[in-house]
Amino acid sequence: MTLLSARDVVARPGTSTALRGAWLEVRAGESVTLLGAPSSGTTTLLLCLAGLVRPVAGRVVLDGTDLAALRPQALAAVRLRELGLVFPDGDLLPELSLLENVELPLVRAGATGAEARSRAGDLLDRMLVGAGAGRLPHEVSAGQRQRAAVARALVHRPRVVLADEPTGNLDAPQAHAFMDLLVAATRDLGTALVVATRDAAVAAHTDRAVELRGGRVRTPEPALLP
Template identity: 65%
Template structure:
């Protein structure tokens, strides 16, 4: 049974029909990359999955609950408890330390402050952030900020993590590292992960953190990553695009890789 699904979604951005009849299913432990050029509908799909945009027709379900039928306050509560979001760049609050950034989702669902700090610090430790957890974002490396953004999305144990163009502004090596980290999050935390990206690095193998990784993110071990769910684009920036696909990935017993099927945009 899928954790997150979209069926026959029709959605528009301005006057452009970006998604027509889009279909997507993601199960627990799966990581799916929606890869396509800008204005191909990847971000629009992600917004529909998060309940941030309402499709004109079709259904989006999270654990069997139809998000398109929820009221705004119900959607907000669902996002708070059941979804983790990773934004373009890291979007960390600059005045807070890394651990303070990560504990915010727990405090918002009224977890006691001492427990929130304990869980946030433990998760950052597992992601090899190290002593940087108690520094502000400007004082740590790009790799540590990457991992902190993923930790913030995972700390409240959501059912799904949605990442919108998370490698924006990153070089090739750090882009690969972030894709690998999201794949590992799907495997280790048992969540459904969907990444909307324009970055072709999603097709390649991804270096991820290992016990031999340095805490500054400079030399993690390499692990084979997922093949991307690819979206092509036809026509101009305002032409209609059609997404017709079913994306599923199988998790092997060793869970060292993912297979993602193509999402063509016609």
């Protein structure tokens, strides 16, 4: 069953057109790599899927809801409830410990302090950074920050995790181990995963890959063919 789709999406987040009619379908629970060189449109497509970039044409649909049709407050609520986001540098709040960063989505969703702390701690343990839970982001390695960012993206049990160049600051062995953890964690929760990257090795960890060139998906999407 299709959970998240982009249909003929055109997007211009800057002065140039980054997407030129991109199509994509993501099924519930599957993992997909958006693969492309810099300026190919992978990050822009990911941001459209997250509702952070509004297409000038086409539609992004999450479980039957057109994200562009939502008011900002409703879109923020959908993002908090349904999506988990991972950015290239982890994007953790520098003044909060790893544990406090991971707790944030649950706290914002109204969970009790004890529940938020317990779930956040469990996920940090799962992502192999539990020993550093009380440290600030600048006190741990890039790999630990990224794994904490994944824990934060998963702690509220979203239906989709969207990760932009999550291995960009890691060396090859670290990237391999990180992707193993990321895919296993999302699979265990039944969460769909979409990763935007220029690293072809990342695609080997996911169920399938689609290639973007010049703002278009070049790899055919079987479900969308006539």
